[in-house]
Amino acid sequence: MIPVKLSNTTQSSIVAMGTRLTKAMKETGQEYLMLNRGVNSVVTIELSEVIKSIDFNSTDIQVYPATNGKMELLKAINQEYFANQATVNNILVTGGGISGLDISLQNIQVKKVLLPPLFWGTYSQLLSLRGLSFESYSNYEWFAENTNKLSGTAVIICDPGNPAGEKYPDAQLLELIQNLNKNGVIVLFDSPYRRLFHNHSDTLFQELMNLEHVIIIESFSKSLGLSGQRIGFIHNIQQSFINEAALRLMYATNGVNSFAQVLVTRLLATPEGIRAVSDFKKVTTEHIEANIAFLHENQLLASRFYQDSKPLGIFAIVDRSPEELFQQRIGSVGLDYFTMTSFEGMENLSRILVSFPHEKFVSFFRSFL
Numbered sequence: 001m002i003p004v005k006l007s008n009t010t011q012s013s014i015v016a017m018g019t020r021l022t023k024a025m026k027e028t029g030q031e032y033l034m035l036n037r038g039v040n041s042v043v044t045i046e047l048s049e050v051i052k053s054i055d056f057n058s059t060d061i062q063v064y065p066a067t068n069g070k071m072e073l074l075k076a077i078n079q080e081y082f083a084n085q086a087t088v089n090n091i092l093v094t095g096g097g098i099s100g101l102d103i104s105l106q107n108i109q110v111k112k113v114l115l116p117p118l119f120w121g122t123y124s125q126l127l128s129l130r131g132l133s134f135e136s137y138s139n140y141e142w143f144a145e146n147t148n149k150l151s152g153t154a155v156i157i158c159d160p161g162n163p164a165g166e167k168y169p170d171a172q173l174l175e176l177i178q179n180l181n182k183n184g185v186i187v188l189f190d191s192p193y194r195r196l197f198h199n200h201s202d203t204l205f206q207e208l209m210n211l212e213h214v215i216i217i218e219s220f221s222k223s224l225g226l227s228g229q230r231i232g233f234i235h236n237i238q239q240s241f242i243n244e245a246a247l248r249l250m251y252a253t254n255g256v257n258s259f260a261q262v263l264v265t266r267l268l269a270t271p272e273g274i275r276a277v278s279d280f281k282k283v284t285t286e287h288i289e290a291n292i293a294f295l296h297e298n299q300l301l302a303s304r305f306y307q308d309s310k311p312l313g314i315f316a317i318v319d320r321s322p323e324e325l326f327q328q329r330i331g332s333v334g335l336d337y338f339t340m341t342s343f344e345g346m347e348n349l350s351r352i353l354v355s356f357p358h359e360k361f362v363s364f365f366r367s368f369l
C-alpha cells in the first residue's frame, strides 16, 4: 500500500452536481441544463479563421515554450491589457487562473488570507492545500473598520464575483485596493469575468499595475471562452516575485502549452482574432443581460445580494434551492460551497450560470412562473 500524503481538499460540489446531471440525463433521456458550471455557454468562440494561420509543424509549437511565456504573447498581453505601459518581464503566462492563484499563494509569506463573503469554493481548497489560514471579510466597509487586523494578510478580490456575479463601481474598487496597498496588504486581484464585459479600452489594469502589493491574476478561460486551453497570466511589478513564480511554474509544468500560447496571441493581436473575440463577447453578454433581466422581472433573482452592486454575470443567485431547480431539470450549486458562514435561508438559494442561450434558459425557468 502506498502511504499517501493527504491534500486536505475535497471534490468540488460543482463537479458533484455535474456528475448527478449526467447520470439523470442518461437515465431519463431528457435534457438537463448544466447551469452548475462556470463555462460561457451561449456560443463557442469561432476559431476557424484564426486556426487557418497557425503552422502546427513549426518549432514554435513543437518544442518547450519559454518559461515566462512566448515573447509575442507577452507583448500582445501588454498591448491588450496594459495599453503597452507594463514591462513584459513583470508578466508571467500561467496554466490558467487556477495556476496563477496557486503559484501566487505558494509565493507569498502571509499569516492569513481574507476571502470575500461569498467566494469561489476553490479559493479555500487551494488555501488548505498550501497550508494557509483564511477567514472571510463581510463587505468592503469591513476593511476601513478593521485596519488593525490587516497586517500580514493578503486579500482576494473578485469582481464581478463568483457566485453572485455582483459588480461594484470601479472607482470604489480602485480606492479600496489603493488603500490596502498603502497599508502593505497583498491584494490578489482575481477577476476573470471582468474582461468579458470590456475590451482593450478598459484602463483598470493600468491603474493597478504600479501598485507594488497588487498581484493581477487573469485568465483566458472566461473572457475568450478558452477554458479548455488552460492559459492565463499574472502581473506584479516586483521582479523577484515574478522570477520566483516562474521557477515554481517551471518545476510544476515545464512551461505552458505552446499551442494555447500561439492561439491566444492570434486572438489578441490579429484582425481575424480580434474580430472573433469581439463577436464572442458581444453575443455572450447580450444573452447574459437578457437572462438577468428575465430573472429580475420574474422575482427569481435573489435581489438582497445586489443592494450596493449590480448583477452583471456570468453567474447569479436565484431564490430557489438546488433541489427545486433539479426537479425542473436545471443544474445549480447550493450556496454552502461559496461561504464560510451559514446564514438563515441559505438552503433556499442557488448559484446558476446565466451565460446561456436566452430562449432555452427562459423555457426551463418558465415552470417557476
Ligand SMILES: Cc1ncc(COP(=O)(O)O)c(C=O)c1O
Binding pocket: 038, 095, 096, 097, 098, 099, 120, 158, 162, 190, 191, 192, 218, 219, 220, 221, 227, 231, 232
Ligand atoms: C473566481 C475564479 N477565479 C479563477 C478561476 C480560474 O479559472 P481558470 O483556471 O480556468 O483560468 C475561476 C474559474 O471558475 C473562477 O471562478
